[in-house]
Amino acid sequence: xxxxxxxxxxxxxxxxxxxxxxxxxxxxxxxxxxxxxxxxxxxxxxxxxxxxxxxxxxxxxxxxxxxxxxxxxxxxxxxxxxxxxxxxxxxxxxxxxxxxxxxxxxxxxxxxxxxxxxxxxxxxxxxxxxxxxxxxxxxxxxxxxxxxxxxxxxxxxxxxxxxxxxxxxxxxxxxxxxxxxxxxxxxxxxxxxxxxxxxxxxxxxxxxxx
Ligand SMILES: N[C@@H](CCC(=O)N[C@@H](CS)C(=O)NCC(=O)O)C(=O)O
Numbered sequence: 086x087x088x089x090x091x092x093x094x095x096x097x098x099x100x101x102x103x104x105x106x107x108x109x110x111x112x113x114x115x116x117x118x119x120x121x122x123x124x125x126x127x128x129x130x131x132x133x134x135x136x137x138x139x140x141x142x143x144x145x146x147x148x149x150x151x152x153x154x155x156x157x158x159x160x161x162x163x164x165x166x167x168x169x170x171x172x173x174x175x176x177x178x179x180x181x182x183x184x185x186x187x188x189x190x191x192x193x194x195x196x197x198x199x200x201x202x203x204x205x206x207x208x209x210x211x212x213x214x215x216x217x218x219x220x221x222x223x224x225x226x227x228x229x230x231x232x233x234x235x236x237x238x239x240x241x242x243x244x245x246x247x248x249x250x251x252x253x254x255x256x257x258x259x260x261x262x263x264x265x266x267x268x269x270x271x272x273x274x275x276x277x278x279x280x281x282x283x284x285x286x287x288x289x290x291x292x293x294x295x
Contacts, residue, residue, distance in 0.1 A: 088113035091133065093120045094292040095254035095260070096151040097191060099140035100154035104249045105156045109163045110283070113142075117295040120196055153187050156249055168246040179246050182230050182239070186250040190223035194257070217263045220254070224268045227251075232270035239274040248278040251293040255279075256289070 090106065090113050092099035106113050118124050118139050118196040126137045133148040134141040142149045142158075149155050160168040174246050191200070194216045202212050229246075235242050239247035258265060265272045278284050 087143075087145050089116055090114070091116050091118050091130070091139055091141040091143070092291045092292065093118050093248035094295055095256075096120060096139050096196075097257050098187075100253035100256070100287060100289065101152045101249045102140045102142060102155050102159075102223070103292075104284050105159050105168060105246075106253060108166060108168065108244055108249070109159055111159075111163065115293070117293045119295040121295075131156075135270055153183060156246060157259070160246075166243065168240070168249065170245070175240075177232060178230070179240050182227060182234075182247045183250045184229075185223050185227050187252045188232045189226075190219050190254060193219040214262050216261045217258075220258050220261070220263045221267070221274050224258075224265075228268045228271055231274050235270055235274050238278055239271075244278055244281055244284060248281075248284065251275050252278050252284055252287075 088106070088111060090099065090102060092103060092115055103115075118130060118187070120139070122132060123136075125139055130141075133143070134150045136150065138150070140150070140152055140155065142155045144158075149158055149187050156168060169179055199212055199216070202215065207215070231239050236242040238244045239251050251271065252275055255265070255271065265295075279288070
């Protein structure tokens with residue numbers, strides 16, 4: 086099976102998928118998409134991803150979009166090691182933790198949202214305060230869940246779906262100087278996960294310069 090990941094260096098949604106692919110031990114070709122020059126808005130890229138967003142994972146030439154859907158496809162197609170637990174209650178809990186990041190933090194802070202704020206003449210300090218507000222809001226809800234259900238990783242003792250989302254979101258919080266002191270369980274889980282070899286290999290530092 087040939088896997089091609091369309092990814093951008095600092096973007097958190099493709100970072101999630103790089104972590105998932107690495108945790109599964111899968112080889113993939115990485116195709117950088119330069120968000121700064123709007124390569125994601127080209128007609129060619131829109132042919133793969135009608136939303137003009139990264140990531141897109143091509144599976145033998147067929148495109149899959151939406152990082153959470155891609156991660157669930159990965160888990161169903163390559164079941165070991167598991168990203169989601171087997172118990173239905175635990176699966177729902179893991180999805181709820183992941184969706185706090187994917188549905189309730191990230192969409193409010195995406196590049197197109199920040200560009201829209203810029204177009205409304207919102208200055209950089211106010212944009213950064215906006216980003217910090219939504220990260221802190223989401224992390225306030227996630228913190229007790231990680232404290233309750235986390236172990237060596239964000240959920241339990243093995244790396245999984247929550248780590249795929251948490252590590253990039255904490256990286257993003259760092260870019261915007263968000264204070265993580267109020268979130269000790271999140272900080273500890275993200276630090277432990279970031280040092281896992283498969284997760285470390287997905288870091289933007291190892292991504293081509295785009
Ligand atoms: N819900 C989507 C979000 C994808 C997304 O927003 N990707 C960002 C990078 S993290 C992007 O392509 N932004 C380009 C833009 O906003 O113009 C997913 O999880 O795949």
